[in-house]
Amino acid sequence: MVRFTVLASGSRGNSTVLSGGRTRILVDAGLSCRELFRRMRLAGEDPATLNAIVITHEHQDHVNGLAVTARKLGIPVYFTEGTHRAWMRWLSPRRQMSYAQWLEMVRKQAAERQAEPESEVLEIDPPDDLNQDSPDEMAVENWVQTAPTSSDPAPESVLEPPCEPAPDPASGRPPLVKDDPTWLPAVEYFRSGQPFSIGDICISPFTIPHDAADPVGFVFSSEGVRLGFATDLGYIPPNVKEQLRDLDLLLLESNHDLEMLRDGPYPWQVKQRVLSRVGHLSNDAASAFLSEDYDGQAAYIILGHLSENNNLPELARVAAERALLGRASLLANRLQLAAQHEPLSAISF
Numbered sequence: 001m002v003r004f005t006v007l008a009s010g011s012r013g014n015s016t017v018l019s020g021g022r023t024r025i026l027v028d029a030g031l032s033c034r035e036l037f038r039r040m041r042l043a044g045e046d047p048a049t050l051n052a053i054v055i056t057h058e059h060q061d062h063v064n065g066l067a068v069t070a071r072k073l074g075i076p077v078y079f080t081e082g083t084h085r086a087w088m089r090w091l092s093p094r095r096q097m098s099y100a101q102w103l104e105m106v107r108k109q110a111a112e113r114q115a116e117p118e119s120e121v122l123e124i125d126p127p128d129d130l131n132q133d134s135p136d137e138m139a140v141e142n143w144v145q146t147a148p149t150s151s152d153p154a155p156e157s158v159l160e161p162p163c164e165p166a167p168d169p170a171s172g173r174p175p176l177v178k179d180d181p182t183w184l185p186a187v188e189y190f191r192s193g194q195p196f197s198i199g200d201i202c203i204s205p206f207t208i209p210h211d212a213a214d215p216v217g218f219v220f221s222s223e224g225v226r227l228g229f230a231t232d233l234g235y236i237p238p239n240v241k242e243q244l245r246d247l248d249l250l251l252l253e254s255n256h257d258l259e260m261l262r263d264g265p266y267p268w269q270v271k272q273r274v275l276s277r278v279g280h281l282s283n284d285a286a287s288a289f290l291s292e293d294y295d296g297q298a299a300y301i302i303l304g305h306l307s308e309n310n311n312l313p314e315l316a317r318v319a320a321e322r323a324l325l326g327r328a329s330l331l332a333n334r335l336q337l338a339a340q341h342e343p344l345s346a347i348s349f
């Protein structure tokens with residue numbers, strides 16, 4: 001059986017559980033480890049059975065609980081190399097370092113660990129300049145993440161201590177997380193355009209236009225079921241349209257209503273960024289795809305990454321329903337809206 005459960009979708013956190021055959025993966029980890037586990041249990045999924053985490057891009061709402069969750073479960077994280085580097089730069093306390101300098105630092109720290117077998121630093125201390133995000137700041141999509149500065153709030157993965165790290169398989173000792181906030185149990189790289197497999201799930205990553213280092217969407221396939229995953233994209237270019245065909249399920253961004261965004265509370269620059277070709281997909285843009293390019297094959301369409309400030313679920317739904325008029329294959333109850341604050345019911349094939 002193939003099962004798809006959106007745990008959260010929106011600018012305050014994104015995460016989805018997908019299982020196929022004997023394999024279960026988490027796509028993005030944008031909530032805290034604790035909240036991810038809570039929502040998984042709520043959705044009837046056991047966190048302990050996850051095999052891997054796959055990341056679309058490094059924006060905070062997609063990686064907030066990544067390090068803690070991966071350590072807690074001792075499972076590998078799949079990134080593109082560009083996304084992994086960007087994530088490490090974001091987490092690194094010395095943000096002015098080059099990647100080469102950072103690698104050197106990590107090597108040094110590893111050598112020091114070897115030399116100090118008695119060391120045991122388990123918990124992560126918050127940095128002195130810690131500022132908690134206000135909800136409103138969080139809601140300015142991923143704006144702050146595109147240009148990190150020394151005053152950026154520290155990411156939650158550095159702040160949250162409740163999930164202790166798994167032991168280093170080589171030494172059997174816990175990793176010195178205090179020294180290396182980017183430590184993960186295992187990292188695997190994939191490349192856009194090059195399909196790969198995790199257990200029984202085949203994954204085809206494709207490039208999407210978004211202001212991140214190397215952002216991707218995915219088509220997952222397992223047991224003959226194909227699921228498309230495309231959020232966080234400024235527009236839908238031909239290569240993405242090409243990917244979003246012959247699907248059984250499509251998760252598509254429907255981020256904002258253009259008028260609400262234009263008249264809304266965001267600063268001008270943020271509005272420009274959201275509207276740009278590397279920003280987020282509007283209800284109109286999602287609808288244009290559904291009416292003009294979509295092949296009508298999917299049994300389910302889920303609208304996701306809805307802005308809480310610049311959209312209303314009903315506006316997104318009505319726009320998509322209008323676009324799908326005449327698509328007899330898509331019953332009304334098969335157009336769904338993913339929510340920010342609670343999991344969507346699991347969809348099974």
Ligand SMILES: [Zn+2]
Pocket residue numbers: 010011014059061062142232305
């Ligand atoms: Zn996002």
Ligand SMILES: [Zn+2]
Pocket residue numbers: 057059142210212232
């Ligand atoms: Zn993003």
